Structure formats: C-alpha cells, structure tokens
Amino acid sequence: MSVRSVFDLIVNYYVSDSLNRLKDNGHVYVTELVSCPMKHYLRKRYPTLALQLNFNEKILLGKLVHEGIESVLHKIAQLMDNVEVEASVSKEINGVTIVGRADIVMSDAVIELKTTRSTKDLPHENHILQAAIYARLLDKSRAVLLYIVLNNDVRILEYDVDPISDEMLYQLVSELKEKKPSPRFPWECNYCVFKQFCPVRQINRQ
C-alpha cells in the first residue's frame, strides 16, 4: 500500500463519518447549542457546505491527535473502574433531542478534550459551554476542559468548569429554536462556511 493510499483511506474515513453526522435525524448536537443557531438550519439546507464545517485540514489534524489521545485513554480506562471514553449522550430538553459524545466520563467529572495551536484567549467561551452542558447531561458535579496545545512543543492546560444550570440549558435550546442570537459570537461569521448564503451574516472587517 502506498503512502498516498493510506492518506486517502484516512481522509475518506473522516469524510464518511462527517457525512453520517449530516443525516437529518431531527437531533441537535451539543456543538450546535454552543455556536450560531442559524448554522443548524443552514447545515440542512446546504449539506455540501456543511461537510466543510466538519472536515478540513486543520480539523483532520485535530481529529487525529484527539483520537490518538483517546486510544491511550481507552487503554488506561480498562485499568480503571468507572471510566468511559467517547460516551454517547442523548437527552430531551424542551422538546428537542440533544445528542453528543463526551470524551471521557469519570465517576465525578466529565473531561472535554480540545486541541489547539494557540493559547490566546483560552479557555474559549464555546468550549466552556460545551463542557458545562456535558457535565449537566451526565449528572456530574464538574467538568474539566483539557487543552492539548500543539506548537513547537506540546503543552496541556486544564480548566475546571461548573455544570450549566437547567435554566441556561433551556435558554440555549430556545435560542436554537428562535435562531437568535445569530451569530452567537462576534467572530463566527468571518470563519463560517455558510457566510456567502446566510441572510443574517455579520462580517467584521479586521
């Protein structure tokens, strides 16, 4: 097998995984609750563009590192009681089924892994919200947001996060239904794959 064909296998594996996520099953992903609500609707309208949302070069590198770390944790988890890796979550909130996969679930905490190249502005607000939602959905008293910083050297940064309140979780679901605020964060439109076709985009000239 040539090197190129190994690369093709990896790319095609992640592309088909991303395509599966694009199937409209009526669910809302945890990641969608913590980003611009309009993306959830444009994802269904423009599935080809949405593929870029889940898959590009940067995301591929992040996924490979993420899965490498998780496979090590899988082995560690086998030696420890009450540790689950890639735990599926599904819960109905305010008439909407929220689904996701928590990276690591321990008896008292859920751990959310992120890879990044820069420590600027860490921890990011959307990542804090995501970790807080997993803690609530899995009934844990806390979440740990773990950044693997891939620069010239490798660093690991940890942040403690409290579970999101029920009120705040309901509010996020309502915001998704009402498509407001779109965008959720001022920087989102600049990096959004739907920006050309979005009726409410706000492009900031930097």
Ligand code: SF4
């Ligand atoms: S362009 Fe902006 S408002 Fe439109 S979907 Fe993307 S992030 Fe949301």
